[in-house]
Amino acid sequence: MNPVPTPREYHSPAERRPGNLTLSEQALYVVGGLALAAAGTKPRPNFLLNIVALGAGAYLAWRGTQGYCPMKAAIDGHRA
Template identity: 65%
Template sequence: MDQSYPARSGHDGGVLSTGERALYVVAGLVMAAAAAKPRPNPLLNVLSLGAGAYLAWRGAEGSCPVKAMLTDGRV
């Protein structure tokens, strides 16, 4: 049986360190808090809230698909 992808045992391509996790959570919460400021375009509020919540969630979870893609070459 021919495998075109190597086994992923023990590889932690997208795992965030404790410092990175803290940075993700803080940056996400700051971005989400910026969404509370009234803006002329409410779409900016929604985008800022969504992006901030996503960053905080990835930091709390401890993994990042973008980091995995950059360090490992695949998701």
């Protein structure tokens, strides 16, 4: 029977996969994602565009905080 793992044995996904974004790229992802999500909160005639902007902005901000972008990895030729 395995003992209960200690908190130091848990790893977040960011620790398991090395990041491929520099610090400045991470900042741009977060700021750009939050700006896009904020633009999606304004009322517009097309409700679908608001949903897409919120989703895309949240995804970009999340990827910026994680420090890893699968699209950049694919372009650079790195494997996950």
